[in-house]
Amino acid sequence: MEKGAAGKNIVGNKIGLYLHIPFCIQKCRYCDFLSFPGEREERKAYVRALVQEMKMWRERLSGCEVDTIFLGGGTPSVLEPSEMSQVFEGIEKYFTLTEEMEFTVECNPGTVSEEKFRLYREAGVNRLSFGMQSARDKELKKLGRIHSFSEFVNSYRQAREFGFSNINVDIMSAIPGQSAASYEETLEKVIALSPEHISSYSLIIEEGTPFYEEYGENPPVDEETDRAMYERTGEMLAGAGYERYEISNYAREGKQCRHNLKYWRRGEYLGLGLGAASLWSHCRFSNERDFSGYLRQTEAGKLPVAEWETLTKAVEKSEFMYLGLRCMQGVSKAEFTRCFGEALEDCFGDALQKCLANGLLEQKGDWVCLTKRGIDVSNRVFAEFV
DSSP, rough: OOSSGGGGGSSSSEEEEEEEEEEEESTTOOSSOOOOOHHHHHHHHHHHHHHHHHHHTTTTTETTTTEEEEEESSSSGSSOOHHHHHHHHHHHHOOOOEEEEEEEEEEEEOHHHHHHHHHHHHHHOEEEEEEOOOOOOHHHHTTTSOOOOOHHHHHHHHHHTTOOEEEEEEEESOOOTTHHHHHHHHHHHHHHHHEEEEEEEEEOOOSSSHHHHHHHTTTTHHHHHHHHHHHHHHHHHHTTOOOOEEEEESTTOOOOOOOHHHTTTTTOOEESSSTOEEEEEEEEEEEEEEEHHHHHHHTTTTOEEEEEEEEEHHHHHHHHHHHHHHBBTEEEEEHHHHHHHHHHHHHHHHHHHHHHTTTSEEEETTEEEEEEEHHHHHHHHHHHTT
């Protein structure tokens, strides 16, 4: 595509870089992400296409520096060392990287090895994100995970042995068959491992997944139990020294995920790979989601951008609010005025007063943020600013 957002240049910014690796060993029963098991030849062809896409973007990144990189999926760690080496070499060749760059790779137990960890370290990866989900093997099996809890622990400890000092662990609540007690056990065991960052998500049953076929619109865990798990997460992680800095994310001091903060703060980022999304220069665009189509476009020397939208100021203002309010710090009134040339109260006065009066938002100096009650009904708050 040579029109729309893809026809412009990104000039002189610090941007985030997201690379989508769509392959996994098997798809989990709850997953609706753009991912699938890939054969060896498919992986090789995809890596070649991804590097070609990097090359095509180099000419459009005038004076830009990349200060965060995130390899997500799928499961990036399924790539063989020779395949991942090509990805790393492409990044180094075609992008200007800052010295203080945050470089994250998502990993799953059962797909990592000493050779891979060594390769990641040599390539400058300084942050890993592990999918643990549960400390109970029965629950992991129900989710369709390929690993046991002990296999997760072994992979985690191996990563520590290779010197990774910034690790995130994903955990999940409201898993079918999970009780408040078993979820608390998961919290206890992840806290005992002392990762720098913990992401805690409640299971959402998405259409098109095996779980949707099994449960439909009926959550597998009752609302009262789900609520108890949610409350316990905040209590236990706060007690263990983790700061909640976003609705679902907790971190030790200074270990917030800088890349994900770009999404919530509407920083500019470039997404490469199958279906990857980008935000830059008042445009939001995304890549081709069909695997064969993605390969054809890149092999023909064309950027595989399939959809783009020039964002109106009204849309950008709404995004500023409902994305920014996901962070516990909230949104800055001064920053809103700097971005849009208008006062926050002039644009969203009614919504702001309603949420303040109902105890869903509070003001702390320049900042407007969710209250504890507001966090509990955050989607309701966000809807006021759409």
